[in-house]
Amino acid sequence: MGSLITALASYCDIKQRGGRWILRIDDIDPLRTDHRAIANITRTLHAHGLISDAVPRQQSSFVTRYERALQQLLGLSFYCRCSRNELKDIKLYPGYCRAIKEKSSNCAVRIRVDNRRRSFADALKGDHDYVPSDEFGDFVIWRKDDLVTYHLATACDDAMDYSHILRGDDLFEMTAPQLFIMEKLGLSPPEYAHIPILTYADGTKLSKQSRAPALDTATPEVNIRHALEFLGQNPPTNLMSVNEWIDWAVRQWRLEAVPPQLKPYIASDLA
Numbered sequence: 580m581g582s583l584i585t586a587l588a589s590y591c592d593i594k595q596r597g598g599r600w601i602l603r604i605d606d607i608d609p610l611r612t613d614h615r616a617i618a619n620i621t622r623t624l625h626a627h628g629l630i631s632d633a634v635p636r637q638q639s640s641f642v643t644r645y646e647r648a649l650q651q652l653l654g655l656s657f658y659c660r661c662s663r664n665e666l667k668d669i670k671l672y673p674g675y676c677r678a679i680k681e682k683s684s685n686c687a688v689r690i691r692v693d694n695r696r697r698s699f700a701d702a703l704k705g706d707h708d709y710v711p712s713d714e715f716g717d718f719v720i721w722r723k724d725d726l727v728t729y730h731l732a733t734a735c736d737d738a739m740d741y742s743h744i745l746r747g748d749d750l751f752e753m754t755a756p757q758l759f760i761m762e763k764l765g766l767s768p769p770e771y772a773h774i775p776i777l778t779y780a781d782g783t784k785l786s787k788q789s790r791a792p793a794l795d796t797a798t799p800e801v802n803i804r805h806a807l808e809f810l811g812q813n814p815p816t817n818l819m820s821v822n823e824w825i826d827w828a829v830r831q832w833r834l835e836a837v838p839p840q841l842k843p844y845i846a847s848d849l850a
């Protein structure tokens with residue numbers, strides 16, 4: 580239900596603007612990529628009328644793009660040999676390896692940040708000010724195991740392929756470092772909106788780890804109505820087909836009606 584809420588919100592928002600909704604599979608880590616799960620996500624979205632307007636983009640097929648970006652950023656970066664153990668309990672990277680310009684085996688690439696205050700706008704949360712050196716410090720853009728990081732891949736793809744990013748609030752703090760990368764690559768950033776995520780009554784996020792119940796794909800109409808309720812869109816109670824629901828949702832969509840906090844997920848409320 581949590582994933583459906585975010586997917587539906589981004590679909591309605593971009594469709595109402597006359598845009599295209601394009602699914603992206605973030606599969607940069609081959610060891611963590613589960614092809615059955617990916618097929619399942621696509622199937623579930625389809626069942627709920629959420630169909631990508633282009634062939635879904637897989638990050639794993641854009642590695643050349645990320646390698647090129649890394650080359651562009653090397654002048655602003657350094658090789659970090661610190662072990663996970665050396666950095667545990669440290670919130671902001673203290674710059675131990677800032678002087679290392681020689682690549683060696685088993686090192687990550689970190690980008691050097693500065694202390695200039697910046698700001699970005701979020702369509703739902705308003706303006707956010709940040710100072711890179713205070714908020715996130717020098718961060719890893721290329722991993723020790725020679726894979727691109729989530730930040731670098733996402734910054735490249737979001738800036739190059741998308742005009743609007745609507746995603747869950749749990750990714751809000753990722754925005755500033757990703758904007759920092761876009762700035763250093765000379766890319767124009769997309770527009771952002773972060774919507775609250777679905778939680779249980781105790782405030783924990785619904786996720787696979789918390790054993791969130793799978794959506795019942797036999798009742799997509801009911802799921803869509805519940806998702807719209809969570810999103811504050813005031814859905815009607817009459818019976819509609821999936822396509823009628825999606826048409827209604829796109830027509831009536833109001834981003835400003837999304838509450839600052841979603842009501843908690845209680846399974847019996849959705850019965």
Ligand SMILES: [Zn+2]
Pocket residue numbers: 658659660661674675676
């Ligand atoms: Zn280091």
